[in-house]
Amino acid sequence: MEQQETTRGQRIADAFSYLRKSGIVKTQQEIADMMGANKTTVSQALNGNESYLTDKFLSRFNNAFGEMFNIAWLLTGKGSMLEGELNPAEGVMVYVIPLSSVGGTLRDIDQGNVTLRDCEKMRAPVNNAEYAIGVYGDSMEPTYPSGCRVFIRRIDPTSFISWGSVFVLDTVNGIYIKEVQRGHDEAHILCVSHNTSGRYPAFEIPMCDVFGMYRVLASITVTQ
Numbered sequence: 579m580e581q582q583e584t585t586r587g588q589r590i591a592d593a594f595s596y597l598r599k600s601g602i603v604k605t606q607q608e609i610a611d612m613m614g615a616n617k618t619t620v621s622q623a624l625n626g627n628e629s630y631l632t633d634k635f636l637s638r639f640n641n642a643f644g645e646m647f648n649i650a651w652l653l654t655g656k657g658s659m660l661e662g663e664l665n666p667a668e669g670v671m672v673y674v675i676p677l678s679s680v681g682g683t684l685r686d687i688d689q690g691n692v693t694l695r696d697c698e699k700m701r702a703p704v705n706n707a708e709y710a711i712g713v714y715g716d717s718m719e720p721t722y723p724s725g726c727r728v729f730i731r732r733i734d735p736t737s738f739i740s741w742g743s744v745f746v747l748d749t750v751n752g753i754y755i756k757e758v759q760r761g762h763d764e765a766h767i768l769c770v771s772h773n774t775s776g777r778y779p780a781f782e783i784p785m786c787d788v789f790g791m792y793r794v795l796a797s798i799t800v801t802q
Contacts, residue, residue, distance in 0.1 A: 587626025730792035748790040
């Protein structure tokens with residue numbers, strides 16, 4: 579089927595809608611803050627003013643969110659909206675890492691100390707995932723319910739952290755899946771749960787206690 583042509587205004591509106599539905603941002607002001615841009619400029623662009631939707635603006639917008647969007651799609655409408663997104667039937671195969679096999683830490687995987695051939699493999703819906711890992715507990719419901727699997731890729735936190743995104747964190751106290759926000763200073767990150775029951779208050783982790791950060795790229799619900 580031929581892909582329907584869209585305008586830059588329509589595509590930036592779709593991207594903004596995706597960011598809001600994902601809980602990454604809620605307002606145009608937050609986007610302006612993350613881009614380090616003037617709110618009026620961002621507002622004009624998000625409202626579809628094509629004169630503001632330059633190649634430079636769209637590239638800057640994408641960079642502010644860790645290049646999560648397909649820049650070719652933003653600029654021309656070609657391809658999928660999300661970077662690396664695939665038809666699930668065409669996805670790449672990744673290892674499913676059971677926490678029992680890594681002793682509660684992901685460090686041994688990156689250091690080659692875990693025998694991956696003994697791990698299950700499954701098809702990922704994104705082509706840049708490195709591993710899949712199961713979610714246990716209800717702290718991230720309803721976004722990531724217990725029993726689902728998330729597809730992750732390691733990032734370099736010294737280079738860029740997409741604030742407001744969800745990460746699997748490998749820490750001295752174990753593995754967490756949390757939305758990550760800025761801490762009270764550059765040496766800390768704030769970990770936020772999506773469960774609104776009040777049973778999971780936000781907490782800070784010193785960056786020196788984080789062995790690895792893995793960006794959550796996608797998730798699926800596993801049926802028994």
